[in-house]
Amino acid sequence: MNITPGEAIKLDGLPFPKAARFSYLKHGGLRLRTLILESERPEPRGTVILVPGRTEFIEKYFETAEDFRRRGFVVLTVDHRGQGLSDRLTDDPIKSWVRDFDDYIDDLRFVINAHGADLPRPHVLVGHSMGGCIGLQGLIKGVLDADIAVFNAPMLQVFGLETPPMPELISILSMLGLSQRRLPGQPQKEGVPIPFKGNKLTSDKARYMRWRSYFDNAPRLRVAGPTYGWIRAAVRSMKFVNRNAAKLKTPTLIVATSMDPIVVPSIVRDFAVKAQCEFLMIKGALHETFLEVDEYRQTFFDAFDAFCERQAV
Numbered sequence: 001m002n003i004t005p006g007e008a009i010k011l012d013g014l015p016f017p018k019a020a021r022f023s024y025l026k027h028g029g030l031r032l033r034t035l036i037l038e039s040e041r042p043e044p045r046g047t048v049i050l051v052p053g054r055t056e057f058i059e060k061y062f063e064t065a066e067d068f069r070r071r072g073f074v075v076l077t078v079d080h081r082g083q084g085l086s087d088r089l090t091d092d093p094i095k096s097w098v099r100d101f102d103d104y105i106d107d108l109r110f111v112i113n114a115h116g117a118d119l120p121r122p123h124v125l126v127g128h129s130m131g132g133c134i135g136l137q138g139l140i141k142g143v144l145d146a147d148i149a150v151f152n153a154p155m156l157q158v159f160g161l162e163t164p165p166m167p168e169l170i171s172i173l174s175m176l177g178l179s180q181r182r183l184p185g186q187p188q189k190e191g192v193p194i195p196f197k198g199n200k201l202t203s204d205k206a207r208y209m210r211w212r213s214y215f216d217n218a219p220r221l222r223v224a225g226p227t228y229g230w231i232r233a234a235v236r237s238m239k240f241v242n243r244n245a246a247k248l249k250t251p252t253l254i255v256a257t258s259m260d261p262i263v264v265p266s267i268v269r270d271f272a273v274k275a276q277c278e279f280l281m282i283k284g285a286l287h288e289t290f291l292e293v294d295e296y297r298q299t300f301f302d303a304f305d306a307f308c309e310r311q312a313v
């Protein structure tokens with residue numbers, strides 16, 4: 001197994017975990033960056049496998065990983081192919097492109113297996129946004145193996161793509177040779193986030209600015225808006241997950257946010273009903289619960305703790 005020491009972005013004034021171990025794993029010709037955060041307990045209660053969303057990177061999850069670590073879990077997370085400090089997939093490094101979401105799932109399976117000796121059971125699969133879609137697809141297909149799962153604002157339908165003919169048109173343009181071309185009109189120019197006012201992610205300015213500071217000061221982390229190819233792959237994945245909701249057998253908690261302007265909350269709720277999952281709607285929160293104000297974050301973690309207790313994890 002080709003595992004080499006990884007690197008991390010350290011910025012003055014921002015937290016950095018003490019018990020962190022970064023690695024690069026070589027998989028299919030690509031380097032994937034991973035983080036293992038050791039549990040606070042001598043005998044860990046299990047492992048949280050944290051699956052990020054589109055454009056995200058390990059450093060964004062330092063605070064959240066610490067929350068899980070303090071609860072006694074080992075934490076594993078990864079920079080998806082094409083983002084963070086994992087290898088990029090196109091000549092333009094900030095293009096958000098992937099051939100198929102199955103590639104993300106295969107990467108995640110490989111990373112879990114490679115680090116398997118350091119990841120005690122039970123495994124709790126936690127995904128946000130795109131990471132939720134990846135996790136659900138992997139569980140439904142039987143590629144990923146988790147004891148329980150918790151998904152926050154899983155990307156099961158995106159505003160602007162919920163009605164024809166937009167997804168079909170994008171898919172056709174992708175197949176006609178525009179797969180790696182960025183969609184026009186995206187606000188995240190050259191991978192630099194918009195100002196806090198008017199953002200769709202969080203109402204917590206301090207956390208937003210901390211997240212943005214990585215993009216401002218570490219250009220290698222930047223990822224711009226999605227390409228036609230990424231949208232085509234995302235639509236295929238979302239349709240598969242929604243169509244096969246009843247095949248999900250892993251005990252799962254689905255969390256949606258009532259003010260989410262990115263992922264359609266009603267579709268997330270409908271999936272939870274069809275899949276017979278536990279469901280929580282966090283009223284008032286925007287898309288990024290892990291970057292939200294303390295009240296909304298606490299609501300999530302209260303639900304997480306109660307769900308783990310019910311599942312004897």
